[in-house]
Amino acid sequence: MTQATVSERIRDVGFLRRLLTRPELAAVAGAVLVFVFFAIVAGDRGFLTFGGTMSYLVVAAQLGIVAVPVALLMINGEFDLSVGSMVGAAGIIIAITVTEFGWPLFAGALLACVFALLVGAFNGWVVIKTGLPSFIVTLAMLFALRGLTIGFSRLITGRTQIGGLGAATEGDPLRVIFAGEIAGIPVAVFWWLGLAVLGTYVLQRTVFGNWIFGVGGDKVAARNVGVPVNRVKVILFMCTALSAALLATIQVMDAGSADVLRGQLLELQAIAASVIGGVLLTGGYGSVVGAVFGALIFGMVQQGIFFTGVNTDWFLVFVGAMLLVAVLFNNVIRKRASKG
Amino acid sequence: MTAEAPDALRVENIAKRFGSVTALQDVSLHLRKGEVLGLIGDNGAGKSTLIKIITGFHRPDAGRIYLDGEEVELKSVSQAQRLGIQTVYQDLALVNDMTVYHNMFLNKEITWRPLPLLNNRKMKHLTRRYLDDIGVSIPSIETEVAMLSGGQRQAIAVARAVYSEDARILLLDEPLAAMGAKEGAMILDLVQRLKESGGVSIILIAHNYAHVLEVCDRVNVLQHGRITYDKPAAETSVEELTELMVSEYRRARTGGGG
Ligand SMILES: Nc1ncnc2c1ncn2[C@@H]1O[C@H](COP(=O)(O)OP(=O)(O)O)[C@@H](O)[C@H]1O
Ligand SMILES: [Mg+2]
Numbered sequence: 001m002t003q004a005t006v007s008e009r010i011r012d013v014g015f016l017r018r019l020l021t022r023p024e025l026a027a028v029a030g031a032v033l034v035f036v037f038f039a040i041v042a043g044d045r046g047f048l049t050f051g052g053t054m055s056y057l058v059v060a061a062q063l064g065i066v067a068v069p070v071a072l073l074m075i076n077g078e079f080d081l082s083v084g085s086m087v088g089a090a091g092i093i094i095a096i097t098v099t100e101f102g103w104p105l106f107a108g109a110l111l112a113c114v115f116a117l118l119v120g121a122f123n124g125w126v127v128i129k130t131g132l133p134s135f136i137v138t139l140a141m142l143f144a145l146r147g148l149t150i151g152f153s154r155l156i157t158g159r160t161q162i163g164g165l166g167a168a169t170e171g172d173p174l175r176v177i178f179a180g181e182i183a184g185i186p187v188a189v190f191w192w193l194g195l196a197v198l199g200t201y202v203l204q205r206t207v208f209g210n211w212i213f214g215v216g217g218d219k220v221a222a223r224n225v226g227v228p229v230n231r232v233k234v235i236l237f238m239c240t241a242l243s244a245a246l247l248a249t250i251q252v253m254d255a256g257s258a259d260v261l262r263g264q265l266l267e268l269q270a271i272a273a274s275v276i277g278g279v280l281l282t283g284g285y286g287s288v289v290g291a292v293f294g295a296l297i298f299g300m301v302q303q304g305i306f307f308t309g310v311n312t313d314w315f316l317v318f319v320g321a322m323l324l325v326a327v328l329f330n331n332v333i334r335k336r337a338s339k340g
Numbered sequence: 341m342t343a344e345a346p347d348a349l350r351v352e353n354i355a356k357r358f359g360s361v362t363a364l365q366d367v368s369l370h371l372r373k374g375e376v377l378g379l380i381g382d383n384g385a386g387k388s389t390l391i392k393i394i395t396g397f398h399r400p401d402a403g404r405i406y407l408d409g410e411e412v413e414l415k416s417v418s419q420a421q422r423l424g425i426q427t428v429y430q431d432l433a434l435v436n437d438m439t440v441y442h443n444m445f446l447n448k449e450i451t452w453r454p455l456p457l458l459n460n461r462k463m464k465h466l467t468r469r470y471l472d473d474i475g476v477s478i479p480s481i482e483t484e485v486a487m488l489s490g491g492q493r494q495a496i497a498v499a500r501a502v503y504s505e506d507a508r509i510l511l512l513d514e515p516l517a518a519m520g521a522k523e524g525a526m527i528l529d530l531v532q533r534l535k536e537s538g539g540v541s542i543i544l545i546a547h548n549y550a551h552v553l554e555v556c557d558r559v560n561v562l563q564h565g566r567i568t569y570d571k572p573a574a575e576t577s578v579e580e581l582t583e584l585m586v587s588e589y590r591r592a593r594t595g596g597g598g
Contacts, residue, residue, distance in 0.1 A: 018482075207449045207456045214446050217435035224397065224433035225500075226417035227447045284437040 021336060023278030024290030026329040030276065030322065031293045031300070038304035047307040054185065055306075060299025061192035063269055064292055065247045067277075068192075068199040069239040070270040071291035075203070077216040077283025078134040078233060080240040082123060082141035083270060086116055087263025089149040090248035095162035095258035096153070098169065105172045112245045119145065120241030124234035134237075142267065150260045166256030179253035188250050192295070195243070199288035208232070217284030272319070273298055276326040280334070297322060345372040347409065348541040349394070349509055354403030355565075356389055363389040365565030367403070371509065376535050376542045378556035378573065380549065380581065382588075385562045387545050388430050391511045394543075395427040396420035407509075418447070424508030426501040428515050430545075434493055436486035440478060441467040443485050444500050470499040475526045490518030498527055502534065510534070510542045516551060524551070531555045549581045563588065 038047045046052045066083050073080055090112035097108035123141055127134045153160055169175055180187050203209040211232050214222040223229045244263065252258050275281065276297060277290025301322065305315050349371040356364040363386040371377050381387050392398045394405065396414035405412055407423055414420050417427075427433075434443045441460070444467045450459045467481045476495040478488065485493055498515050501507065512531070516524045532555050534540055546552050552559060553573050561569035561584060569584060 205457050207451060207458065210442060210446065210449055210458060213438055213442070214435050217437040220431070221433045221435050222446065224417065224427075224429050224431075225447045226396075226421050228418070284435070 021333055023280075023285060023287045023330070023333075024293055025278070025333055026326050027277040027290045027293035027297065030326055030329075031296050034297050034300045034304065034322075038300060038307065042304055042307035042309075045307045045309065047304055050184070052303070052307060054189075056296075056299040056303035057189050058186050058299070059302050060296045061186070061188040062247060062251070063266070063273055063298050064192040064295035065188070065195055065250070066240070066243045066266060067270040067273040067291045067295045068195045068288055069236065069243045070267075071274040071277060071279050071286060071288055072199060072203060072212060073236045073240050074271070074274050074279045074281070075216045075283060075286045076212045076233060076236050077219065078127065078236070079138060079271065080120075080123065080237060081135065081138040081267045082119070082145055083240050083244040084263035084266035084268075085142050085145035085149065086119060086241050086244035087248045087251070087266055088260050089119075089145050090116055090245040091252045091258035091262050092149050092153050092162065092260055094249060094252050095165055096156055099162060099164050100157060105169045105174045109174065109178075109245075109249045112248060113242060116241040116245035117238050120238035121234055123241070124230075124237035127237070128230045128233060138267075146260070153260050160260040161257060162259075163257040165252055165258070169253070175253055178250050186254075188254075191246065191250065192292075196288060196292040203288055208235075212236070213284060215283075269298060272323050275330075276323060278330050278333070285334075294326075345374060347371065347406070348373045348375075350406040350409075351390075351394065352404045352406070354390065354393060354405075355401045356386075356393060356398060357401055362565055364393075364400070367562070367565065367567055369560055369567050369570075371541050371543060372557075373541055374535070374538050375558065376531060376544055376556045378552035378559040379543055379545045379562060380547070380552060380559065380585070381562035382585065386565050387562055388513055390562065391427060391429075391513045391543070391545070394420070394509075395425055395511055421448075421504070422506075424506050425511065426504045426507040426509070427511040428494075428497045428501045428513060430513040430517065432493060432497050434485050434497060437484055440471075440481040440483060440485055440488075440496060443496060444470070444481075448504065466503075467499075470503045471495065473503075474499055474530055476523065491520055491523040494518045495523060495527070498530065502530065507540055510540050512542060512544045514545050514547070516546055516548065528555055549578045552581075553578060561585075 070080060070083065093112040093115055094105075094108040097103040097111055098105055119141065123134070123138055126132070126137045130137070150160060153162070177187065182190065203212060211222070211227050214227055215229050215232050219229055248262065251262060273294030274286065274291045275294070277287065277292070277294035279286030279290060298319065301318050302312070302315050305318060306312050347370045352368045354364055354367040367386070367390055369377075379387055389398065393400045394414070396417045396419055405414060412423065435446065438446070441463045445463045450462045450466070451457055452459050464481055471478055471481070474495055476492060478492055485496060488496075494515060494517070498512070501510055501512070515527050519527065528551060531542060531544065534542065535555065544552065544556060553576070556573045558570070558572050559576055559581065560567050
């Protein structure tokens with residue numbers, strides 16, 4: 001009898017502790033705070049309208065699409081700083097193949113995806129073979145890929161911006177998937193939420209998710225028990241690159257043009273969203289839900305400031321402060337978690 | 341243990357170098373079916389290296405490995421596991437940030453077949469049963485292993501290896517190292533029970549010779565990258581083993597070479 005009551009109590013305490021020590025707690029609380037703040041300050045200026053809501057959801061969605069796999073990769077203990085350059089590269093690939101070569105949209109998008117998967121696999125391969133930190137390897141890729149994009153774009157088209165995609169893809173059924181709206185909500189939002197659900201599911205419920213945590217927590221231990229450490233890493237690098245190609249497709253369809261400079265700083269925003277969401281820089285800890293809320297905070301802050309009428313130049317100051325506060329908060333949670 | 345039992349495992353002429361360090365020079369040993377073999381040797385003698393070769397973690401530079409008389413080439417830990425080789429590593433192999441039950445089933449996850457979805461309920465249930473069976477008390481299997489004592493962690497690692505459905509050969513690399521007397525006795529008990537159940541063959545590495553003689557059928561000594569001693573446990577003693585190890589140190593100190 002006493003045995004049972006003791007274990008009941010442990011379970012109760014465990015449940016409450018679990019709730020209060022979830023990695024995404026700070027991000028969820030932060031999102032609520034930011035929402036309330038802008039609802040009060042800019043509620044009467046359109047922040048709360050449907051259009052206002054969509055405006056920040058689209059910003060959040062575009063970041064979130066990349067932040068989800070970036071969070072998985074970071075939980076696995078690696079960085080991918082090349083996703084921003086990948087967005088630029090993939091966009092230019094689609095624009096050139098469609099407008100210059102006259103390819104159908106699906107072929108251009110497919111080529112961009114294949115290219116992204118190859119670059120992702122290459123990133124992973126170099127990290128594994130050289131043993132260099134992925135921070136360095138993908139930083140090199142950040143520069144190299146951007147340079148290649150600018151170089152080839154100018155070589156082939158003589159320009160660094162390629163327009164005319166709207167006309168070239170007129171009536172293409174793929175437009176609906178990448179640039180359409182459902183009930184007035186841009187499809188990017190659905191891509192974001194879909195990836196969030198998928199990522200959460202993979203991380204929390206599948207064998208592969210267990211391996212992501214295992215490899216990120218302790219690579220040697222995971223290898224000791226036979227987890228295919230390298231395969232897990234390469235697959236995740238391919239996922240981050242692929243998500244960049246997806247985002248590029250959406251952006252290109254949306255804007256009707258591509259620009260070699262697209263995606264700049266996206267890599268750092270995705271890391272910031274993940275870190276705000278409770279992902280540990282050293283790996284082994286975090287959640288996809290956190291990164292989703294991290295991206296949501298980004299969107300709300302960026303558009304919210306616009307709605308307040310304050311000069312949007314101040315946006316980045318707000319982001320910097322948010323990042324620091326969120327990480328400090330996460331640290332407190334983490335300490336409490338490890339004290340039990 | 342009957343002397344005629346066939347070999348479950350045999351390694352021949354194993355060599356392994358790490359850069360300029362020769363960890364194993366020429367190691368040959370055999371492990372009979374159902375036997376518990378004690379492997380002793382100084383720190384740095386190469387015991388862990390040998391274990392990691394048999395478990396597929398390191399590839400040997402030379403030598404052959406036979407399982408049930410058949411030569412095998414071990415390319416990975418997973419492959420060795422599929423062949424029934426389970427290991428408790430000296431440097432453990434637990435992920436600190438993961439829960440007890442996720443560690444217990446890392447890379448052996450129980451899923452809702454044929455889907456690759458984790459069956460957490462079953463993993464928790466079995467984890468509790470295994471730990472109860474060993475007799476170790478852990479407050480909650482849902483805590484991260486970082487919060488547990490060295491002995492508790494060691495017990496999890498042992499349970500992980502021992503309760504693999506397909507464990508035919510168990511390699512225990514200093515499983516008693518981080519343990520208090522009571523926990524150590526639990527593990528020795530478990531080894532004894534496994535031996536009596538007869539299904540597995542075990543190599544046990546330990547520094548406490550009394551422990552080794554308590555549960556082992558045979559003792560091998562690894563020195564200078566070779567097996568230098570091989571006797572049934574019944575024919576040796578703590579004194580003899582101690583003398584064997586210390587004499588080397590004395591010889592070295594008196595400059596006698598050797
Ligand atoms: N991964 C490794 N890289 C380089 N040297 C190693 C490695 N593993 C073991 N060694 C060296 O091999 C020798 C044997 O080590 P080890 O097998 O751990 O000995 P033991 O387990 O008997 O104490 C030591 O000199 C050790 O420093
Ligand atoms: Mg050792």
